[in-house]
Amino acid sequence: MANLxxxxxxxGEYQINEGELQFLVDKKPCFNLNFKDxxxxxxxxxxxxxxEFQQKDTNDDDTLCEMRIFIPETDSCEGLAKELSERSENKASTVDALVSLYDLPMIVPRGKYSLDMFQSFMRLHGKTHNYKIIYKNVTRAFLLPKPDGIHIAMVIALDSPIRQGNTVYPFIVVQFSKDSHESTTLNMPIEEIKRSFGEELTQTLEGKSFDIMSxxxxxxxxxxxxxxxxFKSKNDTSAIKCSVKASEGYLYPxxxxxxxINKPVIYIKFEDIRYIEFARIGEESVATNRSFDINICTKNGNFQFTGVDREEYQIMLEFLHKxxxxxxxVEEEPKEAESSDDNLNIEDENDSDDESFNASDLD
Structure with missing residues (x-):
């Protein structure tokens, strides 16, 4: 056993060995960090x-998620981070990827990233930042046509957010052009593709970019x-235009x-909503305001969406009652929707998120 x-x-000091980063105190080893972790x-x-360290799929014990070290020389920080990124076993070459997509236009985090998909994780790598996302960390994804009729946003929700310095991203947003096409090939034998994915995938995938990604x-x-x-807005789109603080975006019911979307991405389940409040909608406000605000009060906090076109009011009201x-x-006493008993627990065959989609459905 080494003399620790x-x-x-x-x-102390550090040195890079084969497969690990070793920390030394008074010329003696103190602890090691394995690149694969x-x-x-x-x-x-x-x-x-x-x-940032790899987390086990099931672990009831306390685990180390992140560690930061201070290095007096700024150049050494950049050099160490670069060298570890190149040496890490998790930085598998793109040849090992099952499939790759290039130059994805990302809004959150912003920039163009390439995507490599492996058996159990995917890797996003851009000019300055790289992210590894375990598949089990992905909770759901959304495919949202934007009201401009040109773009489609794909939102990927993460159980544990990715980090960029002190900024955390619990959602990833990719913006596709509706007309952009993609052609890619899976780096797997045809027999293995059928065994692993059935009829869901073929060795060569061609079509609209958002459809391939989906x-x-x-x-x-x-x-x-x-x-x-x-849901359809006054302009026959799936979203209404509004703002969260100073950020303009779209709210999708x-x-x-x-x-x-886009920033910040806010996801609110109906089952978490206590009530929804309309502000600046009374008769006294009609003459002076062409817009109103929506305040959503949930079990975990309140969210305010401002600057909603007044013509969307009746549409939203009917949707919420349904x-x-x-x-x-705000100007009136609270009113509950009809048949308010067992609110938010009513489901029927038509009241479920659509998991099966067609590219043509979003055209």
Missing amino acids: SAKGWSW IITCSVPGKNEVAF KLLKAMVKTMIIVPGN LQKSFIF KKIQVRN
Whole structure:
């Protein structure tokens, strides 16, 4: 057994060995970090290097999620992060990927990223940041046509957010052009593709980019793809334009939830809503305001969506009454929707998020 340092110092030196990063205190080994346990390595501060570690699928014990070390020389921080990224076993070459997509236009986090998909995880890599996402960390995905008629946003929800310095991203947003096409080939024998994915995937995939991405997520990640239901705004789109603080975006009323994009992404399940409040909608406000606000009060906090076109009011009101969600106006006493008993627990064959989609359905 190596003669380990037991001095308890919080400073020392490091050296990079084959397959591990070793920390030394007074020239003696203190502890090692195995490259295969490191998901990402980044430089969140001027003199800091952050390591994010792989988490086991099932672990009831306390585990180390992240570690940061301070290095006085800024250049050494960049050099260490770069070298570890190159040496890490998790930085498998693209040849090992089962399928790759290139130059994905990402909104959250912003930039163009390439996507490599493996058996149990996918890897996003851009010019300055790389992310590894375990498939079991993906909870659901949304395919949302934007009201401009040109773009379609794919939102991927994560159980544990990815990090970029001090910023966390619980959602990933990719924006596809509706007319963009993709052609890619799976790096697997045909027999293995049929055995693993049945009829969901073929060795060569061709079609619209968002459709290819959706098929890969459904088959490989085994996640549901949620698309808008029957809601239509005054402009016959699936979303209404509004703002969250200073950020303009779109609020999508889905079958069992609301989702707001682009930044910040806000996802609200109907079952978590206590009531919804309309502000600036009374008779006194009609003459002076062409818009109103929607306040959603949930079990976990309140969310305010401002600047909604007044013509959307009746449409939203009818939608909420249909979903048996309690509604009230700020100027009035609270009113509950009809048949408010067992609110939010009513499901029928038509009241479920649509998991099976067609590219043509979103054209």
